[in-house]
Amino acid sequence: MSKDESETPLLDELEKGPWPSFVKEMKRAAAKKPAARDALRQLERSYREKVVHWKHGGIVGVRGYGGGVIGRYSDDPEQFPEIRDFHTIRVNQPAGWFYTSKALRKICDIWEEYGTSNLTNFHGSTGDAILLGTVTPNLQPTFNALSEAGFDLGGSGSALRTPSCCVGPARCEWSCIDTLDICNDLTQTFQNEIHRPMWPYKFKIKVSGCANDCVASIARSDFPIIGTWRDSIRINQDEVRSYVKGGFDIQRLVVDKCPTDALTWNQQKQELELEAEECVRCMHCINEMPKALRPGVDRGATIMIGGKAPILKSAYLSWVLIPFIKMEPPYTEIKDILARLWDWWDENARTRERIGELIDRQGMGNFLKAVGLPPVPQMVMRPRANPYFFWPELSGNGAGEAQKGEVTP
């Protein structure tokens, strides 16, 4: 190959264009680290052959933990010797992904010393900072250095995955709960559950400050905690009028879009009227008029359960478990509920069965009995339409005592 000829002609195409280029980043890394160059060369091969070139799995780790490191090996180590082993380290992010330059530089320095690639993801899908690529002997030293700098590893495998949260009250006027404190507190409380996989499968907790759900907790976590309120939206009528005076079409953009018809624009009085008991706190009107409308003051969270991606028995959106709960430190009630549902799940689930799938298989009624939560209409969109339900309380000698146990049809 001549000196001018590129090793990566296909990837070079991705240095062009206005969007920031990951290929440029890989090349910056490759200029200093041979493993980044091999990763780039192997990626070029994937681009040429249209197929992946990483081997499946391989168990690696650090002392005392069962997770936090993902083994990764090239499937052609002779061609790409520098990435024979090229493991991922998950670093638990600070709540809300807030950093100082000092903290970030510390991670960079550690990774420059112990990583073989200089590559990272800020951040991975679940929320961790991802250090991308080092050799097996460097895993423990990386962890030692991270720990000394005040960082810890995140979750992987059949464990509690690193909880994450939205920006919350740190910078958002809509946050009804202290998402950062809840996320940080649960993360600190459940360090053992994060670092030592012991469950049927993964379990994810995400915390959103309001129903806009900026961390997609409903779709992406088994246990969403979503901020809400029980009283009425607060309305500043002067600010409402100034939106309207500014040409804002309040009728079309707010009133007509209210899902429960709870809002009326009183043209005569120039006031926005709210039937508070009809409001389902969807956030639409507040999103549209942030200066005029604010969430109520009797705040807490809606706890949901069961969300997951399609593998295996199709995707679930989480559903309501507790319509409203106050969220005050040290969040004892939440921790008790988590312990109860983990026990039930651990006891009953098949391998790789998420809690939502288990509830689907064993029935929501059984699940509620097992974890001691009452059925309430807020849990369902509508009641069942079939007549096939059970009366376990009548079994036995008509003793009338509720029976636990499997009543799957």
Place this chain on the structure above:
Amino acid sequence: MTQQHAKTDIGPPDYRTLLPPIIKENYGRWAYHEEPRPGVLRHVSETGAELHSVRIASPRLVSIDFIRDICDIADSYCGGYLRFTSRNNVEFLVSDKAQVEPLKAELEKRGMVIGGTGKGLSNIVHTQGWVHCHSAATDASGLVKVIMDELVPYFSEKRLPGKVRIALACCLNMCGAVHCSDIALVGVHRKPPVIDNERVSKICEVPTLIASCPTAAIRPNPKEKSVTINEERCMYCGNCFTVCPALPIANAEFDGVAVFVGGKVSNARIPPMFSRLAIPFLPNNPPRWPETVAAIKNIVEVYASKAREGERVGEWIERIGWERFFRLTGIPFTDKHIDDFTHAVTTFRNTTQFKW
């Protein structure tokens, strides 16, 4: 000197030690915010304090040089305080208003793209792809790059009827959990795994492997101490490959990308929704996936021209009807679009109401 044994279970650094003073002082006291331009947010506290957040695109897969660059910028313009968003953008947290314009000028000078807020396109959340995953059916970073190269005006300046959230998962494991996005791209296989009998018998636990199949397509093959796969039942989810490395499913010729549309996670107006299949297959055509880029652009542009103000993609489609969506976008409707998995019947039309 690094210690020999790490302290375990210390958890992440306390976020309180990483917040800028203006946030510590106004924590939980923010009154409202405005978006002076895409990529810039102005939050005003009940105390009158103002925080200016300037958001830039990141490719997510970055070198430590990039991280040090943004640290330098943060040190120069906002006391070293910055954060990342849930869609992998970078935000500089500026408390001195006089620094906002110089910061923007510096970012532009460095070719960084400011945007990603409000009713437009934000960053594409995505997975590892061929860069660093064993089960990828397509690349992730590359597809994101070529799609955003095309759609960047909607990130940085042009507005859309509602927010558009695009997400990409490079296989059906969906570690990116893209299934409730306005537009979701998913790497798909179209051929059953190849069985390496010798390795199955050596490295895989056959009962676990059989149990891993959602359609019961995997049967024991006692003669080989391995398994057989009923090809008619296999829907290429790759779950068996996840539990048994001796069943590789990646296929250079047949793997590609499927496109789903109309999902959302926000509860605003209507409840969260799954994304639904729009395009069953587009070929892996690196490095620039022209078919996929054109398909995504088409969907975004038809939505931009037809949806009403404030409608997300899914709300628009539900209002006009899926039959109209397929006609407006010119996307063919096929047998693949009719569900035949676990909750299929719930998706069939139980009414005589439809359009032509």
